Amino acid sequence: MKKFTGKVAVVTGSAKGIGKAIAEKFAILGAKTVILDFDEVAGTKTAQEITKRYEESIFIQVDVSNSDELMSARKKVLASFGGIDFLIVNAGISYRHELNEISVEEWKQVIDINLNGSFYTVKAFYEEFTRNQGKIIFITSGSAITGTGGGAHYASSKAGQHGLMRTISKELGPKGVNVNAVAPRVIQTDILDQLYPTTESQRELVKKIPIGRIGQAEDIANITVFLAGPESSYIHGQIILADGGRTY
Numbered sequence: 038m039k040k041f042t043g044k045v046a047v048v049t050g051s052a053k054g055i056g057k058a059i060a061e062k063f064a065i066l067g068a069k070t071v072i073l074d075f076d077e078v079a080g081t082k083t084a085q086e087i088t089k090r091y092e093e094s095i096f097i098q099v100d101v102s103n104s105d106e107l108m109s110a111r112k113k114v115l116a117s118f119g120g121i122d123f124l125i126v127n128a129g130i131s132y133r134h135e136l137n138e139i140s141v142e143e144w145k146q147v148i149d150i151n152l153n154g155s156f157y158t159v160k161a162f163y164e165e166f167t168r169n170q171g172k173i174i175f176i177t178s179g180s181a182i183t184g185t186g187g188g189a190h191y192a193s194s195k196a197g198q199h200g201l202m203r204t205i206s207k208e209l210g211p212k213g214v215n216v217n218a219v220a221p222r223v224i225q226t227d228i229l230d231q232l233y234p235t236t237e238s239q240r241e242l243v244k245k246i247p248i249g250r251i252g253q254a255e256d257i258a259n260i261t262v263f264l265a266g267p268e269s270s271y272i273h274g275q276i277i278l279a280d281g282g283r284t285y
């Protein structure tokens with residue numbers, strides 16, 4: 038029997054990038070997975086690939102900034118798998134814009150998806166968590182700590198996620214729910230390619246990272262499954278900075 042056999046992991050923003058790597062890692066360890074994403078084409082493909090290679094995976098199209106869609110996704114998850122054990126709050130967007138370039142609409146969009154979406158996601162699955170004594174893991178960002186990497190809206194939304202995570206950890210810890218955050222800095226995904234579009238800009242970036250490489254989505258997936266496992270149950274309410282030693 039594998040480590041997570043019989044368990045169910047819901048991962049938002051898992052059609053691609055870090056979320057996809059996380060869903061794959063849970064499936065490799067035996068969990069059934071739910072791919073929640075607004076990208077129908079990539080999400081369907083990811084769920085099919087995971088089902089074919091590892092364990093059953095379903096795709097549900099959801100925009101995490103829409104709480105009604107998350108509530109109906111919850112019903113579909115329960116109908117398919119009966120409950121959930123792990124909730125990975127990962128969906129996010131970023132723009133590397135300076136303050137005077139950020140329109141009010143763009144500010145609202147980033148806060149809506151990254152922060153409000155995190156709250157809606159946890160709220161939608163709240164009852165399942167308290168029943169199953171599950172684990173909630175937020176994928177946030179080192180930018181909440183350093184103020185770099187995205188724009189003011191991005192760092193603010195990620196700092197907001199840290200506040201949400203900390204509050205939930207106080208509230209749900211006594212109910213047996215383990216809550217933590219993983220804060221990556223630079224991970225090789227579409228978001229990174231968008232923020233650092235040239236080979237030269239990525240080469241400059243590597244010079245700032247003591248371990249000498251840009252992180253991979255699998256690095257974050259490895260930390261996430263560790264935080265989901267029983268070995269890490271005394272780590273609670275923490276922000277695990279995953280940055281190759283760059284920040285401190």
Ligand SMILES: NC(=O)c1ccc[n+]([C@@H]2O[C@H](COP(=O)([O-])OP(=O)(O)OC[C@H]3O[C@@H](n4cnc5c(N)ncnc54)[C@H](O)[C@@H]3O)[C@@H](O)[C@H]2O)c1
Nearest residue numbers: 050052053054055074075100101129178221223224226228
């Ligand atoms: N890549 C990095 O360097 C990096 C660094 C720090 C933090 N992060 C965080 O990691 C998380 C994943 O980022 P990534 O690099 O894999 O990004 P990505 O762009 O590769 O993937 C993001 C996924 O989220 C989905 N998504 C976006 N908005 C959504 C919405 N409203 N509803 C549902 N799904 C939505 C996208 O369709 C996509 O599948 C994000 O929260 C991001 O802020 C990434």
